[in-house]
Amino acid sequence: MLKKLDEQVKKDFKEYFGDRDYGVVAVTGEDAIRIFCIRTTNLTDIARLKHGLTPLSTVVLGRTMAGAILLTTLVKHATEQRVLLRIEGDGPAGLVVAEANGKGEVRGFIQNKHLELKSKVVNGKKKFDVKSAIGKGTLTVVKDLGLRTPYESSVPIVSGEIAEDIAYYLLKSEQIPSAVSLGVLIGEDGKVQAAGGFLVQPLPGAKDKNIAKIEENVKKLPPMTELLTSGKRPEDIIEQVLEGFTVKVLALKELSFKCRCSKETAEQSLFLLPVEDLKKLIEEGxxxxxxxxxxxxxxxxxxxxxxxxxxxxxxxx
Ligand SMILES: [Zn+2]
Structure with missing residues (x-):
């Protein structure tokens, strides 16, 4: 699929996806710059409900899940190949893990489901202190390409805001310079109002002046949550990031919260327990x-x- 992003294509996407979560992969026509932009509002709210998360825990897990989806840019599109993003900081959030596959399925958890930190007010808006929730530590990415051993690499947490940390990982471990943006907005009712993100990266051969132009576009951009709540869809955000370039759509992906667990996988974890412990469980009913x-x-x-x-x-x- 290589379609020029125009008004008709945008209309088609809107009709097809409606309010569902999805992602768009696009490239500039003139040069090799790639962007993956996603909307994850519904799947983030599903995670909130499944785990019973407070607003701050939802924001931390929501950003991590969106980050894992963006990182599937490292595995094959539309396959079961997986990327697991693990954030282990010394902050009150504890362990935060999200796993996404090439088909757009994601799952994740946060150790502290009931995070509550004072939120700061920035420009009259409540801003959650994700940085303090995460703290200092390591960010690990595990790529499971279906081979015998998954590929694993870690970097120190440099920011704690997650998006910058993913960009740092991509630069240090994958030698991919990139700009990453993530955002989760919680409404007064505690529900997820908007969530999503984008990852933009130059591919080999991209010209410096084009990279500089896109950096400038990214700098001008309002926060992700503001873009989404103002009604912008992934393809609209792509147009803004790639302003001044012809945009071609490479791929579309429906996104959803989906876990791989089953009664069988639960049984396997029981199977690993010593017989003594199992007998105790029988006694306990x-x-x-x-x-x-x-x-x-x-x-x-x-x-x-x-x-x-x-x-x-x-x-x-
Ligand atoms: Zn599960």
């Missing part, structure tokens, strides 16, 4: 295994745990 990534609970009756013990005993020692 069963077990509940909760998935970290989506907070879904799987129940196991004493009879089911009994069967797991039988299977374990059949296993060669």
């Amino acid at each position: 069963g077990a509940e295994i909760k998935c970290n990534f989506c907070s879904t609970a799987y129940y196991f009756t004493p009879q089911e745990i009994e069967n797991i013990i039988k299977l374990k005993e059949k296993e060669p020692q």
